[in-house]
Amino acid sequence: MNNKYQHIQEAAYQANMQLPKLGLVLFTFGNVSASDNALGVFAIKPSGVPYDELSPAKMVIVDFEGKTVEGSLRPSSDTLTHAVLYKHWPHIGGIVHTHSTYATAWAQSQRSIPNYGTTHADHTTVDIPCAPPMSDAMIAGDYEYETGFQIMNCLAEKGLSYQEVEMILVGNHAPFTWGKTPDKAVYNSAVLETVAQMAYLTEQINKEAPRLKDALIKKHFERKHGPNSYYGQ
Numbered sequence: 001m002n003n004k005y006q007h008i009q010e011a012a013y014q015a016n017m018q019l020p021k022l023g024l025v026l027f028t029f030g031n032v033s034a035s036d037n038a039l040g041v042f043a044i045k046p047s048g049v050p051y052d053e054l055s056p057a058k059m060v061i062v063d064f065e066g067k068t069v070e071g072s073l074r075p076s077s078d079t080l081t082h083a084v085l086y087k088h089w090p091h092i093g094g095i096v097h098t099h100s101t102y103a104t105a106w107a108q109s110q111r112s113i114p115n116y117g118t119t120h121a122d123h124t125t126v127d128i129p130c131a132p133p134m135s136d137a138m139i140a141g142d143y144e145y146e147t148g149f150q151i152m153n154c155l156a157e158k159g160l161s162y163q164e165v166e167m168i169l170v171g172n173h174a175p176f177t178w179g180k181t182p183d184k185a186v187y188n189s190a191v192l193e194t195v196a197q198m199a200y201l202t203e204q205i206n207k208e209a210p211r212l213k214d215a216l217i218k219k220h221f222e223r224k225h226g227p228n229s230y231y232g233q
């Protein structure tokens with residue numbers, strides 16, 4: 001393996017191995033990638049390989065067009081989604097996709113996750129968005145490639161930057177998170193799953209549960225991250 005990619009293979013491997021430890025994946029669900037924007041490539045989990053069989057050398061090197069640059073294994077089936085986001089979002093260094101139970105249930109419901117409390121407000125000032133499900137045209141096209149644009153278009157339509165919210169649900173699919181580093185993206189996936197579970201339980205306990213007031217959300221977020229801050233700093 002070309003050692004010029006060793007740093008991102010190691011980073012991708014370590015981040016992938018956190019997913020089963022955090023209970024965010026079952027069997028071969030999900031995948032993590034780590035990018036090097038200067039080299040224009042990322043390392044991603046190989047498709048269908050169980051986590052306990054992974055190694056840094058098995059991480060597949062892919063460019064931002066989704067083309068395999070190095071590696072004998074097939075890259076994740078979500079590779080084109082990762083590639084689209086790295087190509088258009090220069091300030092991220094890691095992307096995570098899981099099928100974690102509660103976040104996936106919200107994605108399948110096609111609802112955004114309302115902000116019911118300060119746990120959510122610690123991490124984003126907005127309802128966690130759910131991108132609409134695939135259109136017929138997208139389904140006829142390249143599903144995974146289109147998912148990247150589904151994610152970007154959803155944030156754009158809501159006037160959100162990828163640096164103020166680092167997590168999203170994809171309708172009828174599952175969550176994607178990102179961050180400056182793969183570890184931050186993994187952290188975001190664990191936070192998303194926890195907030196999704198809390199929101200689900202909140203609605204079970206009280207289906208009329210009120211959202212947190214916007215003024216308090218802003219105040220709470222700024223107390224945690226500083227004035228005029230944004231989550232992806």
Ligand SMILES: O=C(CO)[C@@H](O)[C@@H](O)COP(=O)(O)O
Pocket residue numbers: 028029030031045046047048049075076077078097174
């Ligand atoms: O989203 C899906 C399937 O819906 C994939 O993340 C999951 O099956 C993992 O696939 P890969 O093993 O990464 O190809």
